[in-house]
Amino acid sequence: xxxxxxxxxxxxxxxxxxxxLIVLTPIYYLIVTTFKSGTEAALHPMSLPSSFDFGRYVQxxxxxxxxxxxxxxxxxxxxxxxGIIGASSMCGYVLNRKGKKKITQFIFLLILSGMMFPxxxxxxxxxxxxxxxxxxxxxxxxxxxxxxxxxPFATFLMKNFISTVPIELEEAAKIDGAGVFRTFAxxxxxxxxxxxxxxxxxxxxxxWNDFMGxxxxxxxxxxxxxxxxxYRNIGQFSTDWTSLFPMMVLGVLPLLIFYLFxxxxxxxxxxxxxxxx
Amino acid sequence: xxRAYKVKNGAPYVIMVLPxxxxxxxxxxxxxxxxAKYSFYNWTNFSREITFNGLxxxxxxxxxxxxxxGITNTLIFAxxxxxxxxxxxLPVSVFLNSKLKGRNVYRAIFFAPAxxxxxxxxxxxxxxxxxxxxxxxxxxxxxxxxxxxxFLGDAKIxxxxxxxxxxxxxFGWSMVIYLGSLQSISGELYxxxxxxxxxxxxxxxxxxxxxxxxxxxxxxxTSTISGLKVFDLVLSTTNGGPAHKTETILTLMxxxxxxxxxxxxxxxxxxxxxxSMIVAAVMLGIFKKWEDRLx
Numbered sequence: 325x326x327x328x329x330x331x332x333x334x335x336x337x338x339x340x341x342x343x344x345l346i347v348l349t350p351i352y353y354l355i356v357t358t359f360k361s362g363t364e365a366a367l368h369p370m371s372l373p374s375s376f377d378f379g380r381y382v383q384x385x386x387x388x389x390x391x392x393x394x395x396x397x398x399x400x401x402x403x404x405x406x407g408i409i410g411a412s413s414m415c416g417y418v419l420n421r422k423g424k425k426k427i428t429q430f431i432f433l434l435i436l437s438g439m440m441f442p443x444x445x446x447x448x449x450x451x452x453x454x455x456x457x458x459x460x461x462x463x464x465x466x467x468x469x470x471x472x473x474x475x476p477f478a479t480f481l482m483k484n485f486i487s488t489v490p491i492e493l494e495e496a497a498k499i500d501g502a503g504v505f506r507t508f509a510x511x512x513x514x515x516x517x518x519x520x521x522x523x524x525x526x527x528x529x530x531x532w533n534d535f536m537g538x539x540x541x542x543x544x545x546x547x548x549x550x551x552x553x554x555y556r557n558i559g560q561f562s563t564d565w566t567s568l569f570p571m572m573v574l575g576v577l578p579l580l581i582f583y584l585f586x587x588x589x590x591x592x593x594x595x596x597x598x599x600x601x
Numbered sequence: 602x603x604r605a606y607k608v609k610n611g612a613p614y615v616i617m618v619l620p621x622x623x624x625x626x627x628x629x630x631x632x633x634x635x636x637a638k639y640s641f642y643n644w645t646n647f648s649r650e651i652t653f654n655g656l657x658x659x660x661x662x663x664x665x666x667x668x669x670x671g672i673t674n675t676l677i678f679a680x681x682x683x684x685x686x687x688x689x690x691l692p693v694s695v696f697l698n699s700k701l702k703g704r705n706v707y708r709a710i711f712f713a714p715a716x717x718x719x720x721x722x723x724x725x726x727x728x729x730x731x732x733x734x735x736x737x738x739x740x741x742x743x744x745x746x747x748x749x750x751x752f753l754g755d756a757k758i759x760x761x762x763x764x765x766x767x768x769x770x771x772f773g774w775s776m777v778i779y780l781g782s783l784q785s786i787s788g789e790l791y792x793x794x795x796x797x798x799x800x801x802x803x804x805x806x807x808x809x810x811x812x813x814x815x816x817x818x819x820x821x822x823t824s825t826i827s828g829l830k831v832f833d834l835v836l837s838t839t840n841g842g843p844a845h846k847t848e849t850i851l852t853l854m855x856x857x858x859x860x861x862x863x864x865x866x867x868x869x870x871x872x873x874x875x876x877s878m879i880v881a882a883v884m885l886g887i888f889k890k891w892e893d894r895l896x
Contacts, residue, residue: 332801336696343693344710347769351713353737354725366735407624415621418614431622438629440881442830444851445874448858448867449635450628472628475621504613533718535833536851540858551720555837558724565728565735575721583716587709590716594774595781598819 384570404470416482438476485519525593640868646861658868679828694779711773723837782816
């Protein structure tokens with residue numbers, strides 16, 4: 325019996341090791357190639373680079389107008405995530421606490437319907453609307469779109485979570501004379517930390533990596549995001565193919581760093597977001 | 602008097618619902634209505650006036666054979682990706698749910714590609730799969746004495762090459778969903794089964810799979826819907842080629858948009874809506890039957 329479990333353990337490890345190798349090899353390749361010339365990368369794709377020359381990164385940083393593109397991406401992500409959390413927590417609160425009313429039930433169903441349809445199908449109508457509102461090429465336009473498309477799921481998670489928060493504390497605050505807003509902001513909201521973390525993590529990944537929204541609605545270069553810079557520069561002719569690799573790394577680096585430090589929280593955020601969904 | 606009191610009491614709640622409701626209706630519902638409307642109009646970047654033209658856009662779409670290809674490709678992409686993804690992530694999550702050494706490291710590695718931008722992942726794999734001298738995978742194949750394969754340039758396999766990339770990137774995500782669900786299956790069930798003499802496979806089939814039913818449903822439904830939206834990955838690997846063999850609904854819509862054919866692209870959006878509703882309904886129906894059978 326013992327022998328048999330040892331053997332299955334070895335087989336499991338073998339399977340997982342091979343899979344890990346398949347996952348890691350492309351990422352390793354991506355990183356080491358940034359330091360190699362085309363010839364070196366073609367001859368020794370897996371070896372460590374012969375020298376660590378960051379000159380290519382400096383060039384890519386410059387070509388991508390990285391600080392500006394980074395700032396735009398960050399503003400959009402922070403704006404959208406804060407907006408999603410603010411709007412969905414208040415809305416989810418009312419939908420739960422006043423959940424017996426017909427009107428709140430209708431609003432909940434309406435918002436929930438947004439989970440069923442991909443917003444991409446109505447992108448032409450969105451284009452018309454954004455142009456009509458004068459929000460074309462503005463970060464605010466993309467932020468509002470990102471809030472709108474992510475509100476349904478966030479509200480759903482919030483409403484579910486708030487149903488587990490005891491109402492007695494709020495009632496006590498009300499007796500002490502606190503209004504609805506104050507009760508929500510000082511009593512309820514601080515108790516929402518776990519679900520706020522889940523929503524913040526899921527939406528940071530979503531919004532930061534969204535390419536299609538900016539592609540349609542941020543068409544001037546000074547307003548574009550990191551991924552559009554990757555798209556723009558890689559499309560251009562280059563004699564040295566490995567010079568494009570630093571751009572790819574710069575494209576994924578911010579979230580990769582975020583992942584390295586927050587790995588546990590990100591994975592449990594995804595877990596929490598799915599089990600309840 | 603009583604009424605005034607009531608309104609005053611309800612006002613804060615109304616104010617708290619409004620931001621979410623207004624943004625959602627304005628930037629989600631309204632565009633949907635606009636898109637439906639303009640799918641019946643001759644709206645282009647070149648004509649000054651937007652005129653009603655009935656079903657012309659829809660007629661044009663159905664006469665265009667590329668659309669059929671786009672829908673077929675999108676459906677193949679979504680279903681094959683989802684299935685292969687679960688075939689890998691299911692056993693992986695079961696292994697990682699046991700007391701295996703280094704399971705947290707494996708978990709962190711497998712999930713890592715999911716935080717990378719799909720656009721960049723596409724570019725990276727385009728180089729890895731290249732058939733030029735530097736193509737890493739082809740060099741491996743030739744090193745093993747096999748023939749070179751033009752993964753993304755051969756019309757017969759390009760779509761499956763893209764599917765492979767997508768599975769590489771996302772199986773870790775579905776693994777995490779399965780892991781979350783596995784943790785809720787009681788260990789006692791397995792102990793009881795062992796006592797009854799059930800082997801590993803029997804336990805997997807009769808305890809693990811039914812216990813995972815909700816997670817399997819979530820994985821299949823959400824991944825299929827997001828598979829229908831495949832866009833970045835195609836744009837960065839094949840851009841719809843060769844010979845439109847990897848064109849998807851959203852890449853076709855984007856080319857119509859770039860050409861300035863907005864009315865046509867709107868009709869395309871509505872076709873997309875109908876396709877995704879059918880797919881969602883069919884999947885939910887299948888899972889409902891399965892869940893009923895499990896009791």
